[in-house]
Amino acid sequence: MSSHSTRHAEISGGGFAGLTAAVALAQRGWTVRVHEKAAELRAEGAGIVLWHNSLRVFEAIGALPDLMSGSMTPPFYETRADNVIVSQEKLEGIPWRTMTRQHLHRTLLTTAREAGAEVLPGSEIVSATPEGTITLDSGEPAEADLVIGADGVGSAVRDSLGISLERQRSRDGITRFLVPRRKSELSALEPETEWDNMIDFWNVTPRVLRVLYTPANEQDLYIALMSPAADAQGSKVPIDLDLWTSVFPQLAPVLEDAAKIPGRYYGYQTTRVKEWTKGRVALIGDAAHAMCPALAQGAGCSMMNAYTVAVAATESSVVELPDALMAWESVERPYTDRCQDRSQHFADTREMALGNQFNDEINETALYDPTNARRHDISENHS
Numbered sequence: 001m002s003s004h005s006t007r008h009a010e011i012s013g014g015g016f017a018g019l020t021a022a023v024a025l026a027q028r029g030w031t032v033r034v035h036e037k038a039a040e041l042r043a044e045g046a047g048i049v050l051w052h053n054s055l056r057v058f059e060a061i062g063a064l065p066d067l068m069s070g071s072m073t074p075p076f077y078e079t080r081a082d083n084v085i086v087s088q089e090k091l092e093g094i095p096w097r098t099m100t101r102q103h104l105h106r107t108l109l110t111t112a113r114e115a116g117a118e119v120l121p122g123s124e125i126v127s128a129t130p131e132g133t134i135t136l137d138s139g140e141p142a143e144a145d146l147v148i149g150a151d152g153v154g155s156a157v158r159d160s161l162g163i164s165l166e167r168q169r170s171r172d173g174i175t176r177f178l179v180p181r182r183k184s185e186l187s188a189l190e191p192e193t194e195w196d197n198m199i200d201f202w203n204v205t206p207r208v209l210r211v212l213y214t215p216a217n218e219q220d221l222y223i224a225l226m227s228p229a230a231d232a233q234g235s236k237v238p239i240d241l242d243l244w245t246s247v248f249p250q251l252a253p254v255l256e257d258a259a260k261i262p263g264r265y266y267g268y269q270t271t272r273v274k275e276w277t278k279g280r281v282a283l284i285g286d287a288a289h290a291m292c293p294a295l296a297q298g299a300g301c302s303m304m305n306a307y308t309v310a311v312a313a314t315e316s317s318v319v320e321l322p323d324a325l326m327a328w329e330s331v332e333r334p335y336t337d338r339c340q341d342r343s344q345h346f347a348d349t350r351e352m353a354l355g356n357q358f359n360d361e362i363n364e365t366a367l368y369d370p371t372n373a374r375r376h377d378i379s380e381n382h383s
Contacts, residue, residue, distance in 0.1 A: 013150035017285030024310030043105030047222020071099035079355035087355030127160035130279025155287035294346035
């Protein structure tokens with residue numbers, strides 16, 4: 001292993017979790033290699049919502065101005081059921097931003113490279129040991145003081161360590177699209193609507209369909225179309241334009257754009273693993289805690305855990321690092337577990353259609369600050 005002043009980390013996965021960990025470690029003096037198996041470094045998907053917990057991480061790594069420049073905060077989170085407005089939540093006291101996933105990924109990638117992290121496309125970690133040895137898809141081995149598995153729901157790092165998991169699938173799923181805003185056309189169809197709002201359109205009866213309408217910036221609109229997996233017409237891709245416009249006629253201009261995109265239907269699922277750490281290896285992101293998107297916290301939990309594991313690892317000695325990782329999990333995991341449970345509850349019950357859901361304990365994760373002094377409890381727990 002390397003000396004304390006030049007510790008080295010190998011990270012599997014160049015998504016939001018892996019890049020956040022890379023930034024936080026490199027800024028603390030680590031040498032870092034990020035392995036992304038895809039041939040190109042890019043974000044998959046369409047748009048995303050980040051809450052206070054994620055924004056605090058971006059402030060801590062010095063990337064908040066860049067993130068803010070290509071994002072927005074809608075005036076209200078509006079919920080409609082069967083085309084009737086049931087709530088308009090201003091979300092006062094909860095900082096939040098909407099943006100494209102591409103903007104988020106570019107911000108993190110630029111910050112990681114500026115911090116000195118090496119990001120390698122077309123490179124995959126196929127296995128890891130608790131002692132910190134990794135094997136690449138080329139067969140090449142490498143040693144690290146810290147290995148991070150941020151390689152998604154099908155994590156090779158996790159599976160190579162024999163960490164068991166439980167996967168809970170839900171009855172609904174979603175297809176995501178990034179399309180032009182077309183604000184003037186939407187306003188012409190429904191002039192009384194504030195089209196800068198984030199609007200959660202629910203059709204509850206006689207057929208469950210949902211469109212989550214999320215302005216990502218002045219040009220781009222993120223729309224997510226939810227349907228039960230058992231509804232072959234609703235879950236079809238490319239989307240059945242006649243079906244969706246018959247239920248949501250006021251969204252016809254943007255649904256027409258979505259119908260031109262092949263799309264991919266993703267079933268909701270929650271992944272719970274027995275342990276997040278094993279020796280010198282830590283799991284973060286979907287490799288450890290994939291969740292339903294009801295609270296828009298999949299990426300948020302990934303990035304806050306990526307940041308806190310970097311802090312915990314840095315504050316430990318080389319010898320103590322395995323114990324520090326276990327202590328980190330004991331401190332941070334309860335927040336993510338509760339977020340998974342709440343997200344699964346909303347997926348199971350579809351209670352988001354009732355509106356006025358952003359209150360009390362539901363806001364725990366959004367209001368959590370992963371950059372505060374709570375991390376000092378970790379050193380006390382394993383001292």
